[in-house]
Amino acid sequence: MPRTTIADVAQAAGVSVSTVSRALRGLDRVSPETRERIEQEAKRLHFSFSKSASSLASGKTMRVAVLLPNEISSWFNAHAFEGIYEVMSKAGYDIVPYIVWTQDDLDAFFQNLPGNRNVDAVIEASFDFDEAKKQVLGNLTIPVVGMNAPSTHGLDAGVAIDDEASMATIVRFLKSLGHKTLAYIEQPINTTPFVCSDRLRKKGFSEASQACGYADEDIIVMPSLSHIDARSEQDIYSGIVAQLLSAPKQPTAICVSVDAVAAPLLKELRRMGWRVPQDVSLVGFDDDDTATALDLTTMHQDPAEIGRIAARKTLALLNGETLDEPFTVMPTSLVLRGTTERVS
């Protein structure tokens, strides 16, 4: 199956290549009859444009890069990517993921990005860029749109939830249930140096609990393990539960930075004989699939919609429009399920 070019179609239809180009791209200045004929020949010959040739000639790649931290299979990334795909693909764009694990990956991305036009735009998720990178982004001539980015600096547009405010909502909710001692558990293993939400949520928790009048001794914060020793997940979580049990004041409610922490924690709590929610309440963050499965009270966000909105902004920017609201904040909502209870 030799590849058919626009010239083949032109010859078959008895017209010039530029006419074919115009016809097939739906431009005007082509008579209905010629267009019809060209379209038929194109179909018959299974013609489709070579993207490479088109982009080389036009300067537009019809591709957008999606920069994702750590993995595409994480709940947030996968759904955000899907939302982006949904709208960008309809507009004719290919979307190319770039997954960043290490600082080196990120540096490489930035080293190559500015120099050449391999994509028309970049959409980025959750990165906490350093100043140098924000500079680079800011100098880019292509649109850069952020999802759940901690700052607007260097971005042309963005969509994000308010992590701090959402966490504060959780704290106030727990206070209203009468909880006297709160614990906050970060992701115990956090290998990502450039992602922001954990930090913001922790900040939100700390500030809100102070604002709600909790004294220092009524707040237990368990940070990420700085270096990962060879312990199993089970060991890590039983360690956490042990610390909770042996705290001067045992917490009556536990917040976690993401739902993913809730499942193993819940299992350990129950294994240690704590009943949830009777002995201790547990609140997650994200509302992913495991949250539903575990009947976990949690803070809901909609990453697919975040992706869609980011993509729509990108599209608008690509069309040269000016956004009247470049940065939008998405609402979150507390989903009440079975792991929280009023303190009796």
Next chain:
Amino acid sequence: MPRTTIADVAQAAGVSVSTVSRALRGLDRVSPETRERIEQEAKRLHFSFSKSASSLASGKTMRVAVLLPNEISSWFNAHAFEGIYEVMSKAGYDIVPYIVWTQDDLDAFFQNLPGNRNVDAVIEASFDFDEAKKQVLGNLTIPVVGMNAPSTHGLDAGVAIDDEASMATIVRFLKSLGHKTLAYIEQPINTTPFVCSDRLRKKGFSEASQACGYADEDIIVMPSLSHIDARSEQDIYSGIVAQLLSAPKQPTAICVSVDAVAAPLLKELRRMGWRVPQDVSLVGFDDDDTATALDLTTMHQDPAEIGRIAARKTLALLNGETLDEPFTVMPTSLVLRGTTERVS
């Protein structure tokens, strides 16, 4: 930031473009000193190749298409994609997903695919192609690799688990636990016309239960709902549980076609007063995140590894190698957790 071209680098380094091209691609026939100089200039100017220009000139796009059914956020797809990404990106390839929801999407993909070289290879997940499409794939000059494909026809290589055999393992396991009546629940809402695993697993269940000596009245199979009425997920699942409860013989064990079915089913079973595993055992398939969260006994498969292997085969094919084992079968393993019990 104007885009730097290979000509800029050539000028800066005082050599010709072809020398720069050779040097930067690591080819020989370049003296160490010139190479050094060129590399420095390239870095200084933030040069990187225009993929479009390279592919136009070389005929290689350095891109592979990944054809995915329905969504990229599903557990299998996301992890398989990640596995592919991991190995292809290291080899310098961009990987671009094509997500197919409708038959039209699929047709469009096939209409465009053969005619032109926009990708160097395609990796495909779980599609049950019709004969015409298999033809098209077979005639393609680029490698086509399948993941969990039901047939090898039209593919140059593939990786898959044995859905039927895995399901048979589950049936034998339940028999060995003394279960006398088995139920099989398909995904109640299945909007995908072109995906295969459901069908294979059901077949595996039916054949194995016969082979194990279960009589027809000891087998309850609940197929997908053919048309989706407006019922909520809860209603659907309580309907299923109601049917199970009112069956002539109540099942002592339930198999589901995928873990995703297990979570809502489990919830409904418990709501209706069935204790799992005391009153009824439940076995999933896939071992996704909810399986862990729910402590579900299930059949484990590793989609990321499937993706990696598919990618490695693709790479080998791209390098013109002949695979000594084009089609490989991946092992699955039964993970015993808390939702199964011996019948007393």
Next chain:
DNA sequence: TTGAAAGCGCTAACAA
């Protein structure tokens, strides 16, 4: 070891 030159398949003026 290096360079000149001819495309790759298309788009975008411009001319007809």
Next chain:
DNA sequence: TTGTTAGCGCTTTCAA
């Protein structure tokens, strides 16, 4: 309404 003509930025013979 259509065709002609330059490129787009690279790779790839082929000469030097």
